[in-house]
Amino acid sequence: MALQDEFHFIDQIKPKRVSQSGLVAGIGDDAALFRPTSHMEQIICMDTMVEGVHFNSHTMNPYQIGYKALAVNISDIAAMGGIPTYYLVSIAIPKDWNEADLLSIYEGMAMLADKYAMDLIGGDTVSIAETLVITVTVLGEVETGKHFLRSQAKPGDVIFVTGTVGDSAAGLNVLLHNGIEHTLSEFDEALIRKHQYPLPRVEFGRLLSTFERVSLNDISDGLASEANEIAKASGVILQIDEDKIPFSEAILTKYRDRALEFALYGGEDFELVGTMALSDWDILQKKASERGYILSKIGTVSDGGPAVFLNRNGELQKLEMKGYNHFTK
Amino acid sequence: MALQDEFHFIDQIKPKRVSQSGLVAGIGDDAALFRPTSHMEQIICMDTMVEGVHFNSHTMNPYQIGYKALAVNISDIAAMGGIPTYYLVSIAIPKDWNEADLLSIYEGMAMLADKYAMDLIGGDTVSIAETLVITVTVLGEVETGKHFLRSQAKPGDVIFVTGTVGDSAAGLNVLLHNGIEHTLSEFDEALIRKHQYPLPRVEFGRLLSTFERVSLNDISDGLASEANEIAKASGVILQIDEDKIPFSEAILTKYRDRALEFALYGGEDFELVGTMALSDWDILQKKASERGYILSKIGTVSDGGPAVFLNRNGELQKLEMKGYNHFTK
Incomplete structure (x- = not known):
């Protein structure tokens, strides 16, 4: 009907x-x-x-x-x-x-x-x-005046990300291969949940609003794309350390080989990625931990660019503005 | 491409x-x-x-x-x-x-x-x-407080409408029968223009905002439907006089037999229909005429209802909440 x-x-x-x-x-x-x-x-x-x-x-x-x-x-x-x-x-x-x-x-x-x-x-x-x-x-x-733009990053800033990344794309991958009706493992279900029920980080955004200067972006198109948006808007280089990117146990168990790809280019995690002064970082970390928020420092901002680099065991790899583009994929 | x-x-x-x-x-x-x-x-x-x-x-x-x-x-x-x-x-x-x-x-x-x-x-x-x-x-x-709702109509109010009504539906009818490329008469073009380029009545709405109490609706679904919305929200009867409904020369030339149908049930005219106290009506009429706005008194509000009646030479005909409904047409 x-x-x-x-x-x-x-x-x-x-x-x-x-x-x-x-x-x-x-x-x-x-x-x-x-x-x-x-x-x-x-x-x-x-x-x-x-x-x-x-x-x-x-x-x-x-x-x-x-x-x-x-x-x-x-x-x-x-x-x-x-x-x-x-x-x-x-x-x-x-x-x-x-x-x-x-x-x-x-x-x-x-x-x-x-x-x-x-x-x-x-x-x-x-x-x-x-x-x-x-x-x-x-x-x-x-x-008034307390909002966060992508253009506020400065050299010396810490780059941080909330929660874990890549789970939503991994969850979508499970769904596309198994279908919604399939019997799923606990890890499958955790990943799927991140795809179907992403939790917007409103409370964390409000916690950030107690700090003077923060550049901020939500992860809708993948970490590579969002980091590039900050780099471009702020005119800086973002260097992300591969070994600091926070992954869930589920994604590491199910998709160890593809976790990085999902994190960088998968998108739809709806976690927050941002930068702030190093001097504020310790305070934020303490407050976040008191509230039980998962928060990771994943890199640093430096002069130059705009560009984003991934530090893979000391080797720098340029991350392009790639992510979900509706008309090329 | x-x-x-x-x-x-x-x-x-x-x-x-x-x-x-x-x-x-x-x-x-x-x-x-x-x-x-x-x-x-x-x-x-x-x-x-x-x-x-x-x-x-x-x-x-x-x-x-x-x-x-x-x-x-x-x-x-x-x-x-x-x-x-x-x-x-x-x-x-x-x-x-x-x-x-x-x-x-x-x-x-x-x-x-x-x-x-x-x-x-x-x-x-x-x-x-x-x-x-x-x-x-x-x-x-x-x-603040100066907005107009549909629920403000009171018995004794004048019902007014801006511009002419039915033209958009008539224009659509021309288009559906002739296509966009066909050679068109001056009247055809006038009707089509009302369908393709409806002019929102912002300036008239602002003129109304100098009055204390106005109930107001824009004509997206046809006069019958909009009048019913006012009647329902205000708990009154709206009686519209057929011979007062303003028609363009174009619609009367091209569609004399269907003008009323288009006005009542066609929609997309984006004129304003509303009601206001009789004591304000003369002032509005004067101001509207000074500014060159076409404005017509088309009926009166009375106690009872909610209902809308069309007065056709003294015979009252109930107008139903009919108009463009996306799922029955």
Whole structure:
């Protein structure tokens, strides 16, 4: 059964309560209205996920598609040091999707939104011939002047990364080879979980916002690509030590030979990579450890470039701006 | 030639200058940042257009697709009484679209954005198998408490509409029957222009914002549907006089028999329909006429309902919440 009535569908996805005190009018009029918190800058981003490109029925169920569509946007807010507040969802629906699965997409989003007290305040619902397309816009806020850009790296900085990297691409690899129904090992499941339920690093971004100067990026296209973006925006060289890159036990067990490739070029980990003054590093490390965050120093910033080098046992290898490019892969 | 390089494409669509003084960071980082104007509420909306559903190569060229994708969103800002400020664009691109046509979409948007000093500050560029999908998010602002909702109609109000209605649907009808290449009469062209280049009524919305209480809606789904939304949100009856509905010379010449159908159920006119106190009506009419705006009183609001009636020479006919519904048509 395809979706019969747009208005009935919207009634069902309309939130039953409001979390943000600044919300004036959510779903139900021509546009949404909110009063921004004073002394805060507004942050906004927008990402699209396409059936057959970003997901398919073998890699993610509808709930996970919803979760991830929101998570990737929240991750962008985290990479600015901000707090997510509102989201809007536009969905283009083909005839072969049923209402239960569509509602499940919104439930996956609502689960994550609740964690951050975010409100769904608008969007669009349209039909399409072939493939489901979901576009999410997320708003956030950060104390005026306290945001983090990629352009703030300076020579002498420490390069750090949160969590472990490469797991999402490894998880996708498991899914593409085994399918969603296959019996999986504990390690397989850990990797798949990172692909299906990436956790945006909002709390860590907020911890960083207590520091004066941080350059920051979230890992959507792989460590090589994100590091190059920082190098380019800041006009510096980033040197990453291969033996410092944090890998999970799961990826080292399942994919020891491909772990580096997945970390550098796989993407979708939605961890944070950044740089900060060496003098701040010890304080950050202490605070992160108190809070139980996994945090690794993976290299240093130096004068020159822009370029990114991987230090492999003393041998420097240039890392190109390669990652997921939608139109060459 | 399909799109080869996402980064190269983004470089080309990136605006060369900034119009809004509140913009802190636009395209080029994880998210965009802006400082909202003080004492203003923020407005946000999001609309999607799908190839084969909202347009095809016989009804609109790429420049017009871009123009309209932005216009429909600005129209929602206008319907809140607001000023548009920023926009974000997410586009899913199939292989059979070439880069020149894609850039043309962004040029069509930029043309309209310039009119309102809006800045393009973000979005996404992804691939898709079959059909082009374009989603636009528009931000705007309105003086705190001065926004217009659909729920503000009261018994005794005048119902008004801007411009003429039904032209867009009539124009689409011409296009679907003749194709974009056909030799067209002056009237055909006028109707087609309303379909391809709807003009959001931002200035009129701002004029309305000098009045205390206005209920307002933009005509995206047809007069019947929009009037029902006001009736429902306000808990009143809207009675529209058939002989007061403003039609263009073009529609009356080409489609006299279908003009009413197009006006009530066609949609995409992006005119404004609203209600206000009778005591304010004369002042509005005077101000509108001074500025050269076409404005018509088309009926009155009364107690009861919610319902919408069409007065056809004294005979009342109930108008249902019918309009463009993506999943029943």
